[in-house]
Amino acid sequence: MRSMLIISRQSPWSGSGAREALDIALAGGAFELPISLLFLDDGVFQLSPGQAASCLEQKDLAANLQALPLFGIEAIHVCRHSLLERGLSEGELSIPASVLDDEALRALIATHDHVICL
Known part of the structure; x- marks a missing residue:
């Protein structure tokens, strides 16, 4: 089975990219595909706790991450x-x-068959 790496580079509040990356990962996981996630650049802000997404009228990504x-x-x-x-x-x-x-990032990318960057 082919492996997939999803690289999430957008902050949780800069548009739909962060949510789309998580949605792709969850959908792939539901079909038992080998999925890896990499948070890069402003994407690391998705992993910062205590975000007030409602202040920006956006949905919180914490439940998706959990x-x-x-x-x-x-x-x-x-x-x-x-x-x-x-x-x-x-x-x-x-x-x-x-x-x-x-x-280690270069090695991680090289080990996956497909790479999606959002």
């Missing part, structure tokens, strides 16, 4: 450089994720 393991999606990764650039730390993330340096 549902990932229920759909068999446990390969969740985040870019170390993106975290540092945005003043976030690994201990602050709302869900468990492996923090990867640039070399």
